[in-house]
Amino acid sequence: MNATSSAAAAALPSDIVQSPLPRLKITEIFTSLQGEADAAGWPSVFVRLTGCPLRCTYCDTAYAFHGGTWWDIDDIVAEVRAQGVQHVCVTGGEPLAQKRCLILLEKLCEAGLDVSLETSGALDVSGVDPRVSRVVDLKTPDSGEMARNRLENLPLLTRRDQIKFVLCSREDYEWARGMVLEHALNERSMVLFSPSKGQVTPRQLADWIVEDRLPVRFQMQLHKILWDDEPGR
Numbered sequence: 001m002n003a004t005s006s007a008a009a010a011a012l013p014s015d016i017v018q019s020p021l022p023r024l025k026i027t028e029i030f031t032s033l034q035g036e037a038d039a040a041g042w043p044s045v046f047v048r049l050t051g052c053p054l055r056c057t058y059c060d061t062a063y064a065f066h067g068g069t070w071w072d073i074d075d076i077v078a079e080v081r082a083q084g085v086q087h088v089c090v091t092g093g094e095p096l097a098q099k100r101c102l103i104l105l106e107k108l109c110e111a112g113l114d115v116s117l118e119t120s121g122a123l124d125v126s127g128v129d130p131r132v133s134r135v136v137d138l139k140t141p142d143s144g145e146m147a148r149n150r151l152e153n154l155p156l157l158t159r160r161d162q163i164k165f166v167l168c169s170r171e172d173y174e175w176a177r178g179m180v181l182e183h184a185l186n187e188r189s190m191v192l193f194s195p196s197k198g199q200v201t202p203r204q205l206a207d208w209i210v211e212d213r214l215p216v217r218f219q220m221q222l223h224k225i226l227w228d229d230e231p232g233r
Contacts (some may be wrong), residue, residue: 012027023073023100024070026076031085036164036219042085049101051097054122089115109132110155117134120145120148121148122148124153133161135162136157136164153190159190162190170200172175175191176214191215197221202218
């Protein structure tokens, strides 16, 4: 490296100098059935990023909070394409906690894949490639993380996106119902209500929705029914 190159390198952040290719820390990449949202039931590749700033009471992926392996983003895209399915879901943890997740999403779209992003809704989604379907999880009171909801995200969402509520109690349901009606969420995006396993029964939630004629889509998390939270499924 000559003197000019050395000076230029010194001006760059150390992680860029050390790794010429953008990288992300990955917990796992695997193929399964999409368990929720509008792609439920489709064979999908899941790219689970490591790390999350939230600690929801019902979290089923705490193993993704720490650890993981650094991958070059181009290698992630190559691995996803090698899995041989059209749908890919970038999830976590909280994938947007790693800023270079935005690069991965763009490159997956450029590869011609159908891309969705599962995000807590606590971080800004405005930079996400518009070709991506954003599944934004609004945190209920019983999640323990309601204060982290970034409501500024709501006006950014479109019919391509989905808004998800995981409900732990009747109180959570009433809060979520109020949010749907106050913000007319169903007029903006598909709204999904899911029962938190072991806290609200599917029948309870279904009855509440029907009784209120609420304009939301009931869903159960297919992966929990089939594989009971087994990692990598």
